[in-house]
Amino acid sequence: MAVNLAPPAALTPIAGVKWSTVGAAIKSAERDDIAVCWLAENTITAGVFTKNAFAAAPVTVARRHLTAVAPRALLINSGNANAGTGIAGEQDALTLCDQIAVARGFEQAEILPFSTGVIGQALPMTRMAPALSVLCDNDTDAGWLAAARAIMTTDTVPKGTSRRVDLGGGRYCDITGITKGSGMICPNMATMLAFIATDATIAEPDLHQALVMANQASFNSITVDGDTSTNDAAMLSATGQGAAIECNEAGWGAFVAALTGLMQELACAIVRDGEGATRFMDIHIAGAADIDEARAVGFTVAQSPLFKTAAFAGDPNWGRILAAVGRAPIDDLAIDGVDIAIGDVAIVAGGQPRPDYVEAEAAAVMASPEFTIRVGLGRGSAETHVFTSDLSYEYVRINAEYRS
Incomplete structure (x- = not known):
């Protein structure tokens, strides 16, 4: 059961974007598991990808294609990651790109493939190719929500959100995004898969800069289990169907802030839907010497299995937080500057237990489905937030049965 997370009621259509979905029974015959995002001509797309050395075949192909031409279609399948599949997996990804390119009159490089699911298994091409033929023949816009459902794996709810941005001077733009992810969640560029689009007109360098900035505060600031996937990708497309904006304009700050808020909401939705999650936690680190130090402490706490299991129990075993802060990879931590609160x-306070601390009060906080852990380091003014979930019996069950 996701923590305080419901499926989106509606998602704003973006001019210049259409979605098609179809079922290929990749892992289950019960729902659609292939989605294609069709992008209008002259759409600009930026992306960030996993840094895992065993990057999946579709990641390899998508990176290469993205540097060649402007994409016209994003092909996503769930149920199979096409990772750890070697040269054959890359050829399968290219074959699917070719199929769409021929059907729609595109170049192969104008198709970016993405996959998510079980690692180490070949794509079921004999089922996917006929399904793609059906999809390419259907020009109906299935919409963002249908796409969000099609890309799910162990997710319990589809994840998506929209924003309207006031750019000033009577100008507006819309942003909509969907994401998927529930387990194997740890940042190292983005986390799992995210697809975001705006109708604004934005040059590629500015678009990429906005994506990288927003990504750091969102998908790069979450962890469920400390495992970075082979398939992570986050894509941002600007269709050029609406207002033009540049990074030196007054409205640029509003755009980046809205994009960051949207991506952070999507990223937190992944944590809220973390496999077996019963708690959503904001690890707020303040007083760090710099942002890298703040993130190092935040992730050390957020990825501590001892802290995460205590959170599942609602147990204010704060010694586990203190121990995680103390072993974080930062130099010369003076413990007399450290404050901790639940x-x-x-x-x-100041590295010493507070004499007025009442454990029952902390237990009441941790009994809530979401709460904040606050750590002050007393070393500077940098601060950050890292978002995580607890570690439950259900997480073990889900991953023990994942391939069955």
């Missing part, structure tokens, strides 16, 4: 319940 929610608004102060536990440690």
